Amino acid sequence: MRIGYARVSTCDQNLDLQLKALKDVGCDQIFSDQGLSGTSRNRPGLAQALAALMPGDTLVIWRLDRLGRSLSHLIEMVKSLEDLGVGLYSINECIDTASAGGILIFHIMGALAEFERSLISERTRAGMSAARQRGSAIGRPLKLSMQDLEEVRGAIGGGALSVQRAARDMGISRATLYRALRRKTAFQ
Numbered sequence: 001m002r003i004g005y006a007r008v009s010t011c012d013q014n015l016d017l018q019l020k021a022l023k024d025v026g027c028d029q030i031f032s033d034q035g036l037s038g039t040s041r042n043r044p045g046l047a048q049a050l051a052a053l054m055p056g057d058t059l060v061i062w063r064l065d066r067l068g069r070s071l072s073h074l075i076e077m078v079k080s081l082e083d084l085g086v087g088l089y090s091i092n093e094c095i096d097t098a099s100a101g102g103i104l105i106f107h108i109m110g111a112l113a114e115f116e117r118s119l120i121s122e123r124t125r126a127g128m129s130a131a132r133q134r135g136s137a138i139g140r141p142l143k144l145s146m147q148d149l150e151e152v153r154g155a156i157g158g159g160a161l162s163v164q165r166a167a168r169d170m171g172i173s174r175a176t177l178y179r180a181l182r183r184k185t186a187f188q
Helices: 016-024 044-052 071-083 100-133 146-157 163-170 174-187
Strands: 002-008 029-034 058-061 087-090
Touching: 002 016, 002 044, 016 029, 029 044, 071 087, 071 100, 087 100, 146 163, 146 174, 163 174
Parallel strands: 002 029, 002 058, 058 087
Antiparallel strands: none
16 A cells, blocks of 8 residues: 655645645555644654555655655654565655665665755855855844834833833834843843
């Protein structure tokens, strides 16, 4: 029997493409998780799919990254499936671990995917470092200017405004105002 598993990382993403592909390759049952990262080990849909598998069955996924995010996690998953007498078939990569060649390709593809993620992360860190050295601000722009903070601090300190009222007047949350005031204090 073929058991399908689909996953998307955010609730905004759509499972339709994966579900159609799983149906097209003849999955008898399909389980899914929506809004869960591949790094999460607690995925109810995956747990249900694994529980439904019997020796001789095949777990079918759309792509390797739907099952796990790291090579070590993917290898661990394939090993546990192998121990259960269950195969893994990845539609996009055409990997079928029922054969020795499929297992080899699985390890190569997994290693390449992890290498690519590492390169992206490395380039991102290098870009952020270069931007910092140029004096560019990293991250989200601040909601409040130093002048706004001075005015609000004076109004709150003088009793003219409550923190709640000041935040509402500025169109921000109290938490944002408190963070900005702490940040300002740290720079003084």
